[in-house]
Amino acid sequence: MPGKVVEKKTPKQTLLTAITGNVGAILVGLKYFVNPNRFTLKYPYEFIELDETYRGFIILELKKCIGCMSCARICPAAAMKMVKIQVEGKKRPMPVPVINYNRCIFCGYCVDVCPTEALAHLPVHDVVYTNMEDMVLDVDGFQKLVDTPAKDEGVPVKYVFDPERGLVKVPATRG
Ligand code: SF4
Ligand code: SF4
Incomplete structure (x- = not known):
């Protein structure tokens, strides 16, 4: 079967395509410049309310x-x-996991493989650490809930698709 013949563009057509492409990009930029609130997340004054099933930080x-x-x-x-x-109630010391968030890629394999559901994800992805040592959790640290600092003072928002306006930011109710 003969292949489709691709028509070669003339230099004038190539220039025209480049110009219309760039004008389109500028118009999109202008749209968001005029109404930045529509989309921009003002973190930490706003934060995205994540779904409970989000694969964020992990708790033991x-x-x-x-x-x-x-x-x-x-x-x-x-x-x-x-x-x-x-561990209380055990005769001998037993192995338990600890986590190093300097290395974790949040793949969730550890949570998925755990046969007893001792590991679970939290719907949190923005934890603030002031040094790398703090990102290496011991057994006690691994059992504590972590929280996003934005939750203390920010308001929860979520992004929804509007058929006419595209992706828009709307208030979310706290879970
Ligand atoms: S298995 Fe994945 S989610 Fe679990 S600690 Fe390792 S990198 Fe992190
Ligand atoms: S997979 Fe689950 S049960 Fe096994 S060591 Fe890890 S946390 Fe404990």
């Missing part, structure tokens, strides 16, 4: 952990390591 529920090490084994970034601790 120690009492559910059976020390199987599957989470540390599957971690592709070597972000999860096992440490041995004495």
Whole structure:
């Protein structure tokens, strides 16, 4: 079957295509310049209310952990390591996971593989650390809820699709 013949553009047509493309881009920029509130997230005065199923930071529920090490084994970034601790009610120290957020890529494999649901994602992605050491959590730190700093003073928003206006930012109710 003969291939489709592609018509070569003349230099004038190429120039015209380039000009219309750039004018289009400028018009889009102008639209958002005139009405920036429509889209821009004013973080931390506003923050995106994430869905409960969002794969954000991870929390350990120690009492559910059976020390199987599957989470540390599957971690592709070597972000999860096992440490041995004495857990209440156990005769001997047992291995439990700790996490290094300098390395974590939030793939969620550790949560998915855990046979007892001892690991779970939190709907939080914007945690502030002031140094890299703090991003390496011990067993206690791994069991604490983390929160976005914007939640203290910001208002929750979400993005929805409007058929006429495109993606727009609207207020969200706190969950
Ligand atoms: S989310 Fe992925 S990278 Fe992060 S600790 Fe779990 S398995 Fe490792
Ligand atoms: S996969 Fe779950 S049960 Fe196994 S060590 Fe990790 S957290 Fe504990």
